[in-house]
Amino acid sequence: MSQSNPRCGEQHPCTLKDLGWTEEHDAAFSKYTGPYLAGRVACRQKTVWDVLVDGGSVTAGVSGALRRLGRFPAVGDFVVLLDQPEAGTSTIVDILPQKTLFARGTPGREGADQVIAANIDTVFIVTAAGHDLNARRIERYLAIAHASGARPVIVINKSDLADDPATLAGELAAVSPGIPVIPISAVSGEGVDRLDPYLAPRTTIALIGSSGVGKSTLINRLMGRPVQDTSDTRDYDEKGRHTTTVRQLFILAGGALMIDNPGLREVGIGTASTGIAGTFPDILALAEGCRFSDCRHEEEPGCAVRAAVAAGTLPAVRLESFQRLVQELAFEQDKAEIGLVRLEKKRWKAIGKIQRDIGKTKGR
Ligand SMILES: Nc1nc2c(ncn2[C@@H]2O[C@H](COP(=O)(O)OP(=O)(O)OP(=O)(O)O)[C@@H](O)[C@H]2O)c(=O)[nH]1
Ligand SMILES: [Mg+2]
Structure with a gap:
């Protein structure tokens, strides 16, 4: 199948309600x-x-x-269109309130979180048996998923390539307390039915993960036909070869709505602190026992978190990962604040100029 067709929304038999429209939208x-x-x-x-x-x-x-407000709709947004069939145009004039907003921080850019998709119920964090499987990366994905308000599910694809998929699932379950971890093979179909509970009609699922983990292959399997191009990972270079280049929402036969995304290269933590809380509930629970409520779990006496590491009940790498992400979050929040201060200064400058101009006009 080719992606050359520029119109990617297909004709379909669904009503707005089938697309996830609710009374709030009404x-x-x-x-x-x-x-x-x-x-x-x-x-x-x-x-x-x-x-x-x-x-x-x-x-x-x-x-x-x-456009002037810098408000651009994301895939998954419900929008209001001004329809002018006689002129052959439709214009999006409003974006309705979003239930969830899935965004990732974009490292190096001033406080700008990049929106991935809107109104998502469940995020499938897709990884693959082999070199992609990385607990630290999964923690990052989990942090942005939790921050979005959507429910995360970890999908380990290419389980046909693993000697023991259950062991891989166990490794990831250790860094994702309470989150389902489901090994599947999108190619053979093995385990794919275990995703069914998350694919209820009218619910929206976003697929995220690195390039080449098999997100589009999974969409094709769930659609029952090849709707997305997929590409052999042997063609991938160091930076990954990004087969999917645009986000797109598909209507599955069972009525769920699924968004395929291009592979993510960098996963910045963004600026929302809720993500870290959702990703490290074990550390936050332990921290309740620390002597100081603002304990950073570094050198402080009476630190219950470090005590758990010493006792071997909390892996040291998990604490390191938590501390790294907290630091990154603080940095991102500072950056966003500096960005806001700059914007505010710009605004005051603009207001000052307008007032001077008004003053000049008065004097005439
Ligand atoms: N062995 C095996 N290969 C798979 C499986 N799923 C996908 N692949 C292969 O992995 C390669 C990449 O799959 P894609 O579906 O294009 O990956 P993607 O995540 O959509 O990649 P991007 O669009 O670049 O983000 C293809 O060659 C697929 O055939 C699987 O379950 N098992
Ligand atoms: Mg793809």
Whole structure:
């Protein structure tokens, strides 16, 4: 199958409700009367968006007002369209409130979290047996998944390549207390039915993970036909070869909605602290027993977390990982704050200039 077709939203038999529309959306949309349509963003192609509407799809641009505000819809967003069939155009004029917003920090950029997708119920963090399997990377993915408000599930793909998939699952379960860890093979189909409980109709699942772990292969299996290109990992170079280049939402036969994403190269922790709390509940529970409530688990006396490491009940690497991510979060939050201060300064400068201009006009 080729990805050359620029329109990626397909015709479909679904109603808005089938696409995940709820009573809250009804309430938010009720202020629009006239030639307005509601829909859900399936795909973004540079400057146009494919939007699924009742029974079909339209390609739309974004209104000047949204553009000026820097508000661009993400895949999964519910949007309001100004439909002008006579002019052959549709324009997105509003983005309805988001239930969850899945974003990742973009290292090196000032306080800008990059939105991956909106209104996600479940995130499948996909990894693969072999070199991709890395507990530390999974902790990062978990942190951004928890911060989004969506429920994370870890999927270990390519279990056909592992001698003992259960052992791999056990390794990852140790760094993800309370999170389901499911080994599957998207190629052979082994274990894929264990994903069924997360694929209820009208729920939205996002697939994230490195390039080449088999996200698109899994979508193709769940769709029952090849809707996405996949590529042999032998073609991948050091940086990974990114076969999927645009995010896209698919409607599975059972009625779930699934978003395929390009592989992520860097996973910044972002600026939300909730993610770390969700990812390290074991460390936070231990920290309750520390003598000082602001214990950093470094040199402080009476540290219950370091005591657990010394007793062998908490792996030292997990504490290191926690400390590294906390530091990174503090750095990202500082960066975001500095960015805000700069913006604020810019704003005051602009206001000052406007006031001077007004003063000059008055004097004329
Ligand atoms: N052995 C084995 N190979 C698999 C499995 N799933 C996917 N692959 C192979 O892994 C390669 C990469 O799969 P893709 O589905 O393109 O990976 P992706 O995660 O979508 O990659 P990007 O689009 O670059 O992010 C392909 O050659 C697949 O055939 C599996 O369960 N077992
Ligand atoms: Mg892909």
